[in-house]
Amino acid sequence: MNGGPNADERLAAAFRAAADTPPEAGFSADDVRRESHRIGRRNRNLLVGGVAAAAIVLAGGVSTGVLLARSGGETSAAAPASDAGARSLGAPEMAREAPAVPPAPVGVPLGPAAGDCVNPQDPELRAVVDEVLPEVATASPAPTTMICRPGGGREVNLQVADGELTGLFSVVYTAPGEEPSQTASAVGWATAEVPTASGGLVTVTSRAESDSGGVPFGDRVPEIASALAPHL
Numbered sequence: 351m352n353g354g355p356n357a358d359e360r361l362a363a364a365f366r367a368a369a370d371t372p373p374e375a376g377f378s379a380d381d382v383r384r385e386s387h388r389i390g391r392r393n394r395n396l397l398v399g400g401v402a403a404a405a406i407v408l409a410g411g412v413s414t415g416v417l418l419a420r421s422g423g424e425t426s427a428a429a430p431a432s433d434a435g436a437r438s439l440g441a442p443e444m445a446r447e448a449p450a451v452p453p454a455p456v457g458v459p460l461g462p463a464a465g466d467c468v469n470p471q472d473p474e475l476r477a478v479v480d481e482v483l484p485e486v487a488t489a490s491p492a493p494t495t496m497i498c499r500p501g502g503g504r505e506v507n508l509q510v511a512d513g514e515l516t517g518l519f520s521v522v523y524t525a526p527g528e529e530p531s532q533t534a535s536a537v538g539w540a541t542a543e544v545p546t547a548s549g550g551l552v553t554v555t556s557r558a559e560s561d562s563g564g565v566p567f568g569d570r571v572p573e574i575a576s577a578l579a580p581h582l
Contacts, residue, residue, distance in 0.1 A: 459547035460582050462502030462525035470494035472504040472523075475582075479506050479521050482577045483567070486510050492518050501528050503550075504582075510556075512566035517558040519566060523582050524551040540568040542575040546582040554578065 460474055471491050480487040489508040502525035510519040524530045526549035538558040546552050554575040558565040567574065 461548040463504050467498035468501055468503040470505045470507055475504040476506045478581045483574055501525055510566050515564045515566045516562045517566045520555045522553045526550045540565045540571040542572040544575040544579040546579045552578050552582050
């Protein structure tokens with residue numbers, strides 16, 4: 351065998367010589383400088399590219415905002431549902447005007463009464479008079495005669511007050527085909543006759559009392575008769 355101390359010493363000396371002698375470098379100082387310059391240029395290019403991209407994004411955002419602002423009116427016009435939602439979340443809308451209440455239907459006219467004699471204080475006619483002229487709803491019945499007047503007519507006779515004016519207010523319904531019971535008039539009276547819906551005649555008369563300064567509802571008598579006619 352070739353072992354022994356001399357062989358070991360030679361092996362150790364060979365290892366020491368290898369450690370003391372560095373291997374030749376695979377690149378020079380010029381290579382290092384060139385690589386450093388290349389990396390520097392790449393970093394500068396990346397920085398410039400990033401700034402340019404940010405500028406493009408910013409410009410695009412501004413352009414988009416301008417386009418949206420310019421098209422805002424068109425968007426609002428084309429999306430009424432969005433406008434409605436905005437109104438419901440924002441200030442309350444102005445109150446709309448309430449529609450006019452239609453007049454109550456007249457219905458079937460009252461027509462002739464049943465019975466042998468005309469009732470001078472007909473309750474059904476009184477209800478119609480109170481509805482048309484609420485001012486007399488609390489008026490007291492006026493005195494009447496006990497004479498029986500045959501026919502299908504109706505009457506209401508009241509003691510009324512129109513402000514300071516007082517007097518007798520009467521409504522007479524004459525059934526179709528019958529002669530009117532009242533045809534006369536006098537000073538201090540206001541009278542109006544109007545055909546009714548049932549084919550009869552309604553006569554409204556207001557008489558002033560002797561100490562009254564005028565005829566109660568005098569100027570309104572024709573209007574009252576016209577308002578009663580569709581109900582009778």
